[in-house]
Amino acid sequence: xxxxxxxxxxxxxxxxxxxxxxxxxxxxxxxxxxxxxxxxxxxxxxxxxxxxxxxxxxxxxxxxxxxxxxxxxxxxxxxxxxxxxxxxxxxxxxxxxxxxxxxxxxxxxxxxxxxxxxxxxxxxxxxxxxxxxxxxxxxxxxxxxxxxxxxxxxxxxxxxxxxxxxxxxxxxxxxxxxxxxxxxxxxxxxxxxxxxxxxxxxxxxxxxxxxxxxxxxxxx
Amino acid sequence: xxxxxxxxxxxxxxxxxxxxxxxxxxxxxxxxxxxxxxxxxxxxxxxxxxxxxxxxxxxxxxxxxxxxxxxxxxxxxxxxxxxxxxxxxxxxxxxxxxxxxxxxxxxxxxxxxxxxxxxxxxxxxxxxxxxxxxxxxxxxxxxxxxxxxxxxxxxxxxxxxxxxxxxxxxxxxxxxxxxxxxxxxxxxxxxxx
Numbered sequence: 001x002x003x004x005x006x007x008x009x010x011x012x013x014x015x016x017x018x019x020x021x022x023x024x025x026x027x028x029x030x031x032x033x034x035x036x037x038x039x040x041x042x043x044x045x046x047x048x049x050x051x052x053x054x055x056x057x058x059x060x061x062x063x064x065x066x067x068x069x070x071x072x073x074x075x076x077x078x079x080x081x082x083x084x085x086x087x088x089x090x091x092x093x094x095x096x097x098x099x100x101x102x103x104x105x106x107x108x109x110x111x112x113x114x115x116x117x118x119x120x121x122x123x124x125x126x127x128x129x130x131x132x133x134x135x136x137x138x139x140x141x142x143x144x145x146x147x148x149x150x151x152x153x154x155x156x157x158x159x160x161x162x163x164x165x166x167x168x169x170x171x172x173x174x175x176x177x178x179x180x181x182x183x184x185x186x187x188x189x190x191x192x193x194x195x196x197x198x199x200x201x202x203x204x205x206x207x208x209x210x211x212x213x214x215x216x217x218x219x220x
Numbered sequence: 221x222x223x224x225x226x227x228x229x230x231x232x233x234x235x236x237x238x239x240x241x242x243x244x245x246x247x248x249x250x251x252x253x254x255x256x257x258x259x260x261x262x263x264x265x266x267x268x269x270x271x272x273x274x275x276x277x278x279x280x281x282x283x284x285x286x287x288x289x290x291x292x293x294x295x296x297x298x299x300x301x302x303x304x305x306x307x308x309x310x311x312x313x314x315x316x317x318x319x320x321x322x323x324x325x326x327x328x329x330x331x332x333x334x335x336x337x338x339x340x341x342x343x344x345x346x347x348x349x350x351x352x353x354x355x356x357x358x359x360x361x362x363x364x365x366x367x368x369x370x371x372x373x374x375x376x377x378x379x380x381x382x383x384x385x386x387x388x389x390x391x392x393x394x395x396x397x398x399x400x401x402x403x404x405x406x407x408x409x410x411x412x413x
Contacts, residue, residue: 030251030391031248033244033247033248033251034244034245034246034247034248034335037244037247038243038244038245077303078300078303081299081300081303081332082296082299082300085295085296085299086296088295089292089295089296092295093292108339108342108343108346111295111338111342112245112335112338112339112342114295114299114338115299115332115333115334115335115338116335117248117333120333180403183406184241184242184243184244184402184406185399185400185402185403185406186399187244187399188395188396188398188399188402189395189396189399191395192392192393192395192396192399193392195391195392195395196387196388196392199387199388199390199392200387203386203387
């Protein structure tokens with residue numbers, strides 16, 4: 001126990017920020033694609049899905065972290081799935097109680113949070129090895145990162161596909177909405193475009209760093 | 221065609237409401253295992269088989285749960301059944317064909333977290349299909365999955381030979397391709413009423 005304590009690194013801002021930027025589950029790790037594409041045809045749906053997933057992620061990884069020394073190695077995946085499924089069932093009934101309209105819009109995708117690889121991945125790769133506080137901070141970051149990604153997609157798709165943002169009209173009177181953006185192909189296109197943007201930014205950053213290094217070497 | 225006839229359900233699940241390209245289920249293997257035609261075909265077959273087994277099991281379980289008024293346990297039961305069905309398939313393949321087992325490798329256990337399979341079980345419960353309809357639905361969904369993943373693998377094999385801008389390599393390009401495929405599958409919308 002003492003050795004474990006000494007080895008563990010302290011909680012830094014990076015523990016939290018990692019999930020939002022450098023290890024963003026959607027844009028960098030490409031996990032949990034199905035809900036990302038399926039429910040982002042409007043901002044409201046995207047945010048609701050993001051919050052529901054964050055809740056399940058937080059609760060399940062906290063519980064896994066608490067129970068990590070009691071769960072036998074051989075049956076750990078099955079245990080994680082049962083824990084996750086329990087919280088998803090709770091979320092399913094909660095959303096049904098809060099807003100029936102939202103429940104109908106999200107459909108089976110609330111129950112499909114069970115098979116979201118982000119959650120199982122966090123349980124297996126992080127929560128089963130780290131203490132409760134660290135797990136909570138890290139999961140919160142991941143959840144917010146996921147919600148952010150959903151918001152990015154949902155925002156673009158609703159804006160272009162419907163001409164509205166959160167239901168309020170944005171464009172001028174005669175704007176012709178691009179219906180394709182709300183339909184399935186639009187999901188693929190918008191996510192592809194975001195990935196292009198991010199990889200372009202990353203390449204530009206790398207090139208700039210290289211030029212700077214070159215200049216420094218030249219100066220000395 | 222009658223909307224609840226077996227052939228209609230099969231066609232609907234296979235082409236019109238293709239699980240991958242129209243309902244966004246099972247995107248992870250669709251993007252991850254579609255690099256080579258051969259692996260894609262094997263993955264498709266394994267997924268189709270698991271779909272069939274878990275669909276039959278889900279039908280039986282739902283029957284029992286409704287009988288005892290335990291519907292809130294549905295999700296947990298379904299996921300447990302799917303996990304064991306995947307285990308069963310894994311053991312069978314290992315026994316029958318060790319070569320195939322080695323080719324599929326890690327992707328076999330990962331079928332458990334394929335949302336197409338849990339989605340199938342949930343949708344057939346939602347639509348209240350009877351046993352024969354469930355069979356048709358799961359076969360149709362499996363065929364649709366094979367169709368989508370094979371098309372994608374064929375395109376990506378050709379694309380390996382093409383020159384593309386450096387930025388768009390990898391996932392972004394695959395997603396654009398998937399978007400085009402999905403666009404062409406939209407042409408089937410409305411088929412069969």
